[in-house]
Structure formats: structure tokens, C-alpha cells
Amino acid sequence: MEEKNLSKNESLELIARMIKETRNSMERGGGNIYLLWGYLWLVVALTIYGLLLYTGDYRATWLWFAMPLVGYPVMYFMLKSKKGGVVTFVGAVISKIWIVIGVCALLLSLFMFVNHNAFPIMFIMALLINAGVAMSGLVIKFKPTIIAGFVGILLSFSLLLIPGINQILVFAAFSVIMLIIPGHILNAASRKANAAGLDPKESSSKSNKVSNV
Amino acid sequence: MFKELDPLLHSQLRLAVMSLLISLEEADFVYLREKSGATAGNLSVQLEKLAQAQYIEVDKGYSGKRPRTTCRITPAGRAAFEAYVDALRSYTE
Numbered sequence: 001m002e003e004k005n006l007s008k009n010e011s012l013e014l015i016a017r018m019i020k021e022t023r024n025s026m027e028r029g030g031g032n033i034y035l036l037w038g039y040l041w042l043v044v045a046l047t048i049y050g051l052l053l054y055t056g057d058y059r060a061t062w063l064w065f066a067m068p069l070v071g072y073p074v075m076y077f078m079l080k081s082k083k084g085g086v087v088t089f090v091g092a093v094i095s096k097i098w099i100v101i102g103v104c105a106l107l108l109s110l111f112m113f114v115n116h117n118a119f120p121i122m123f124i125m126a127l128l129i130n131a132g133v134a135m136s137g138l139v140i141k142f143k144p145t146i147i148a149g150f151v152g153i154l155l156s157f158s159l160l161l162i163p164g165i166n167q168i169l170v171f172a173a174f175s176v177i178m179l180i181i182p183g184h185i186l187n188a189a190s191r192k193a194n195a196a197g198l199d200p201k202e203s204s205s206k207s208n209k210v211s212n213v
Numbered sequence: 214m215f216k217e218l219d220p221l222l223h224s225q226l227r228l229a230v231m232s233l234l235i236s237l238e239e240a241d242f243v244y245l246r247e248k249s250g251a252t253a254g255n256l257s258v259q260l261e262k263l264a265q266a267q268y269i270e271v272d273k274g275y276s277g278k279r280p281r282t283t284c285r286i287t288p289a290g291r292a293a294f295e296a297y298v299d300a301l302r303s304y305t306e
Contacts, residue, residue, distance in 0.1 A: 006225055008304045011218075014225065015298070018232035021248045080276065087238040 022088070031186030033075060034145075038179030040071050045172035052165045064109060068102070094136050101132040122167045126156040126174055133178045142189075145182040152178045216300035219293055221266050226251050226259045231294050234269060234286040242282040260284060268293055 006014065044066055051060035105128060112121055134149025152174055159167050222228050229249040233240060246256050260282075263269045268290030272283045286294070 006223060006228065008301055010225075011223065011228060011301055012305070014228055015232045018229050018248065019236050022233055022236040086240045086244045089236075089238050092238040 022086075031183035031190065032078060034179045034183030034186065036074055036078065037067075037071055038175045038183055040067055041175035041179065042172055045168055045175065049165060049168040049172065052168070068106060072102075090139055093139055097132055097135050097139070101128055104128055120160060122171050123156055123159040126159055126171060127153065130156055130174070130178060133182070137182070142182070142186060144185045148178045148182045216296075216303045218300050219297050221262065221268070222293060222297045224259075226255060227263055228297075230256075230259060230263065230284075231268065231286065231290065234284060235291065235294050237285075239283050239285040241276075242284070245284065263290070266290075266293075 044063055048060050048063050051057065051063070105125060108119075108121065108124055108128075111118060130149055130152030132149075133145060133152060137143075137145030137147075137149050155170075155174065155177070159170060162170055222231060226249060229251075230245055233245060233248055242253075242256070242260075245251075245260075246253060249256065251259070260269065260271060264271045266289075267287055269284050269286055272285075274281055274283065
């Protein structure tokens with residue numbers, strides 16, 4: 001692009017063209033963060049379930065803290081090594097949603113050390129995380145995530161009806177519904193859009209809509 | 214009555230950069246170069262001019278071991294861009 005003065009119409013045309021360019025900035029592998037947390041959640045939940053089942057030692061539940069301890073450093077590394085060179089407003093909003101949810105989840109978990117009967121932790125956690133998934137889905141306008149989030153919100157209430165350690169199995173299933181399946185679908189849509197060099201919204205309009213992540 | 218166009222924005226590359234940044238939280242140098250089609254040298258000069266006018270903030274850091282320059286629009290830059298678009302409208306209406 002050479003340095004030159006513009007006519008009024010050229011200015012308007014340039015502004016419109018550049019703003020349109022930013023709409024095509026969907027990041028490749030946008031579902032990887034969902035997959036990281038989804039698989040981590042699944043593995044930790046099933047490990048805790050197995051340990052409680054075979055040992056009966058309640059300290060197995062401390063393993064929940066493995067999620068932030070493993071998840072956040074890996075996520076930090078993934079975000080840092082990501083290529084793309086751009087942070088969209090949508091991406092920034094989603095990050096902030098998950099920072100707030102992460103802080104709430106951590107405080108809720110820590111309060112369990114003060115009084116482990118204070119509230120139904122599984123239910124509260126599931127509701128909180130499902131709300132985050134639904135909000136993220138609405139922000140990126142990605143139908144599988146919206147559906148997963150709201151189905152998850154509804155299913156969270158089942159945790160109030162299920163007794164004992166079986167709650168953990170349902171909690172593990174949430175990771176598949178809310179994170180793993182939408183994560184794979186999001187990556188597939190992202191790959192398809194990037195391969196075609198199209199605006200993801202246009203390329204996936206028939207099935208799922210994805211905006212800038 | 215025609216409004217005066219901001220001379221800092223009424224230039225092809227600087228306007229392209231501001232138009233890209235207005236819709237983003239932040240963008241790095243490589244992204245701006247690819248989208249604007251500018252040469253690295255020219256883009257550096259124009260970014261410097263926008264930064265001097267405090268229309269954008271430029272952070273020079275690292276992504277892993279590679280240097281990475283990140284740009285974001287400032288409130289003053291956003292206001293100037295909006296004023297520029299308003300001025301353009303006064304010509305076209």
C-alpha cells in the first residue's frame with residue numbers, strides 16, 4: 001500500500017474494506033481451549049470417582065485442584081504460542097467471562113475447606129460452568145455451544161437429585177456434552193472456514209454460525 | 214458546512230491501520246502488514262506517527278523468543294477516527 005492522499009470516496013471505501021477484513025479473523029483451532037478443559041475435567045472426574053469407589057478416602061476429592069493447577073499453565077502456554085496476531089473484542093469478552101467464572105469456582109472450592117456442607121458444590125459448579133459455556137456460545141454465535149450450555153444448565157439440576165458419588169459420573173458426562181463435543185465441532189468449523197479462506201459466518205451459515213473468536 | 218479532515222488520518226496507510234484497529238482489541242505488526250498490504254518499513258513509519266499523536270499504543274514485547282509488536286487504538290484515536298468519519302459524512306451528504 002503506497003502512501004498517498006485519498007479522495008473522500010476512497011477513504012470511505014478503504015474504511016469499509018479494512019473493517020470487513022477484521023471480520024475474517026477467526027482463529028484456527030479456536031476449540032482447543034474447550035478440549036483442554038473438557039478432557040482434563042473428564043480425566044480428573046473419573047480418577048476421583050475411581051479412587052472414592054475403591055478406597056473410600058474422601059481426600060481423593062482434593063484432586064479437583066489438579067484442574068486449575070494443570071489447566072491454567074497449559075492454557076497460558078497455548079495462548080502464548082498461538083499465531084494469528086490479533087485479539088478480537090469477542091475473544092477479549094470470552095476471556096473475561098472465564099476469568100470471572102474461574103475466580104468464583106476457585107473461591108467456592110476453597111470454601112469447602114471451611115464448611116464442606118455449606119452448599120451442594122457439584123450442582124453450583126456445574127451451573128456456574130454451564131452458564132459460562134452458554135454465555136460464550138451466545139457471544140460467538142456458535143449454535144452447538146449455545147445448545148450445550150443451556151442443556152447443561154438444565155441437567156445441572158439433576159445433581160440435586162442424584163445421591164452420593166454417582167454425582168461425579170454425571171459431572172464427568174457434563175465435560176463431554178459441554179466442552180469436548182462443542183470443542184471438536186468448533187475446530188472442524190474453523191478448519192473448514194480457514195481452508196476455504198472465507199468468512200466463517202458465511203461458510204458455516206447452513207449449519208453452524210461462528211463469529212470471531 | 215464541510216468539516217476539516219484530520220490530515221493524520223487522511224492518508225491511505227494510516228487510515229487503513231486505524232480502520233483495522235477500530236474493530237479489534239489489539240493486533241500485531243504482522244497482521245497489520247498482511248491486511249494493509251504495506252511494506253514493513255512504511256508501516257513502521259506510519260505506526261510511529263500514529264503513536265506520536267497518541268492515536269495508538271504500541272507495545273514491543275516477545276512471543277516466545279520472537280519479538281512481537283502489538284498495537285491498539287487509544288480513546289483519543291477512537292475519538293479522532295469518529296470525528297474523521299463524521300467529517301467525511303459532511304462531504305457526502
